[in-house]
Amino acid sequence: MSSSGFSWKLEDHPKLPKGKTVAVVVLDGWGEANPDKYNCIHVAETPTMDSLKKGAPEKWRLVRAHGTAVGLPTEDDMGNSEVGHNALGAGRIYAQGAKLVDFALASGKIYEGEGFKYIKECFDKGTLHLIGLLSDGGVHSRLDQLQLLLKGASENGAKRIRVHVLTDGRDVLDGTSVGFVETLENDLSKLREKGVDAQIASGGGRMYVTMDRYENDWGVVKRGWDAQVLGGAPHKFQTAVEAVKKLREDPNANDQYLPPFVIVDESGKPVGPILDGDAVVTFNFRADRMVMIAKALEYEDFDKFDRVRVPKIHYAGMLQYDGELKLPKHYLVDPPEIERTSGEYLVHNGIRTFACSETVKFGHVTFFWNGNRSGYFDASMEEYVEIPSDAGITFNVQPKMKALEIAEKARDAILSRKFDQVRVNLPNGDMVGHTGDIEATVVACKAADEAVKMILDAIEQVGGIYVVTADHGNAEDMVKRNKSGQPALDKNGNIQVLTSHTLQPVWNFLSFSS
Numbered sequence: 001m002s003s004s005g006f007s008w009k010l011e012d013h014p015k016l017p018k019g020k021t022v023a024v025v026v027l028d029g030w031g032e033a034n035p036d037k038y039n040c041i042h043v044a045e046t047p048t049m050d051s052l053k054k055g056a057p058e059k060w061r062l063v064r065a066h067g068t069a070v071g072l073p074t075e076d077d078m079g080n081s082e083v084g085h086n087a088l089g090a091g092r093i094y095a096q097g098a099k100l101v102d103f104a105l106a107s108g109k110i111y112e113g114e115g116f117k118y119i120k121e122c123f124d125k126g127t128l129h130l131i132g133l134l135s136d137g138g139v140h141s142r143l144d145q146l147q148l149l150l151k152g153a154s155e156n157g158a159k160r161i162r163v164h165v166l167t168d169g170r171d172v173l174d175g176t177s178v179g180f181v182e183t184l185e186n187d188l189s190k191l192r193e194k195g196v197d198a199q200i201a202s203g204g205g206r207m208y209v210t211m212d213r214y215e216n217d218w219g220v221v222k223r224g225w226d227a228q229v230l231g232g233a234p235h236k237f238q239t240a241v242e243a244v245k246k247l248r249e250d251p252n253a254n255d256q257y258l259p260p261f262v263i264v265d266e267s268g269k270p271v272g273p274i275l276d277g278d279a280v281v282t283f284n285f286r287a288d289r290m291v292m293i294a295k296a297l298e299y300e301d302f303d304k305f306d307r308v309r310v311p312k313i314h315y316a317g318m319l320q321y322d323g324e325l326k327l328p329k330h331y332l333v334d335p336p337e338i339e340r341t342s343g344e345y346l347v348h349n350g351i352r353t354f355a356c357s358e359t360v361k362f363g364h365v366t367f368f369w370n371g372n373r374s375g376y377f378d379a380s381m382e383e384y385v386e387i388p389s390d391a392g393i394t395f396n397v398q399p400k401m402k403a404l405e406i407a408e409k410a411r412d413a414i415l416s417r418k419f420d421q422v423r424v425n426l427p428n429g430d431m432v433g434h435t436g437d438i439e440a441t442v443v444a445c446k447a448a449d450e451a452v453k454m455i456l457d458a459i460e461q462v463g464g465i466y467v468v469t470a471d472h473g474n475a476e477d478m479v480k481r482n483k484s485g486q487p488a489l490d491k492n493g494n495i496q497v498l499t500s501h502t503l504q505p506v507w508n509f510l511s512f513s514s
């Protein structure tokens with residue numbers, strides 16, 4: 001024990017047998033809900049998960065994965081992968097980014113911090129650019145926080161503001177982009193009445209423009225760079241409301257995938273490219289989908305795509321997005337200090353870890369699990385395996401994704417007996433659930449169930465232990481509901497497909513009695 005009384009040494013568990021391989025399986029987006037036709041997990045054939053449910057009651061729990069139980073601001077906040085994996089990996093609950101930003105904005109402390117002072121240095125001569133997800137989903141960002149920041153920045157001296165919006169349709173219903181852009185336009189026109197030159201300068205759908213993660217497809221970030229920094233995009237409009245309305249006229253249009261657009265003046269000139277001397281804030285609080293754009297904005301050495309022009313700017317994140325890389329250097333709100341996570345304990349106790357998922361969820365079982373830190377704690381004790389995801393497709397086209405490949409890697413790791421903990425994330429329920437394609441989500445759930453079977457069979461072979469759980473709900477409820485739990489119909493009498501996560505609880509199955 002150190003002089004401070006803290007020790008990395010783990011005591012033996014009173015009940016758990018020692019020296020057994022432990023498999024930790026996280027089913028992404030797999031909650032518990034009433035069995036009906038919009039519950040894709042119920043509709044799908046899931047014999048493995050069904051048999052776990054029939055296990056002895058002391059071997060399972062239903063646990064909350066949303067709201068204050070996991071460190072989110074309110075009970076209306078659905079769970080998400082960041083909070084879910086942070087909590088699972090740390091074994092503790094932290095006030096998450098959303099909550100910390102709320103505090104900083106409400107108290108005004110955000111304007112006293114180093115990050116704001118740094119961007120403020122550009123307010124006299126330059127433009128303040130705000131880039132982020134425009135919705136009230138509360139997973140990556142929140143509209144009310146953007147509104148407060150706009151007000152606060154202008155009161156603190158910003159004279160020229162440009163907002164670069166990313167439309168959502170994933171944490172909120174598809175089609176809501178129009179309303180969010182109208183609300184923002186209205187706010188900006190009020191700022192203009194007060195003499196602030198404030199406008200939307202560019203936009204695009206979050207999954208097609210800017211918000212890629214874990215380096216799955218740099219083309220996504222490049223499209224954003226071209227519109228936001230260079231002022232170039234295939235679509236040009238004079239207002240953002242016109243842009244989203246027009247782009248949504250395409251019968252296949254989807255808020256998540258709207259093509260990039262820039263706003264131009266009467267002479268066709270972009271109204272807000274990012275220039276030398278400007279300040280830039282990425283206003284998402286959540287890390288994973290901001291790391292790549294942060295690298296593009298901050299790194300001098302950068303070879304992921306041709307940036308063409310690299311403006312000399314003062315850049316700050318809403319939070320610092322990567323604690324290991326210290327990226328970005330400047331930020332408006334201190335991120336949660338997620339320390340002494342389980343992974344770090346394991347390496348200090350000589351326990352060997354194997355972690356695996358496919359690219360789109362790889363960072364969930366590594367970066368998020370380790371408290372938003374990239375890299376290994378101790379490379380000699382850990383092996384992280386990333387299976388490349390298919391890029392450039394929506395996952396309803398390939399609902400099985402790489403579940404089988406992930407399970408095979410986990411199986412081989414278990415049977416090799418080289419690891420004490422083998423943890424995986426199975427993305428299917430979540431990634432296909434987000435597409436809103438109900439039929440494909442049923443196929444996805446079956447594939448995830450088969451993957452669980454392969455892993456549990458391997459665990460049985462080595463006499464190991466398993467924990468099967470989820471980070472939050474998604475595939476178990478694919479329809480927007482009214483207060484009495486019935487599908488809420490739109491004005492044409494149609495159901496509204498829910499692409500988002502849910503407020504449902506998740507299972508926690510253990511192969512031993514806790």
Ligand SMILES: O=C(O)[C@@H](CO)OP(=O)(O)O
Nearest residue numbers: 080081082139170171430
């Ligand atoms: O795709 C994402 O970014 C979020 C939804 O916004 O999903 P998850 O939290 O499961 O990663």
Ligand SMILES: [Mn+2]
Nearest residue numbers: 028029081471
């Ligand atoms: Mn998730």
Ligand SMILES: [Mn+2]
Nearest residue numbers: 029430431434
């Ligand atoms: Mn998700």
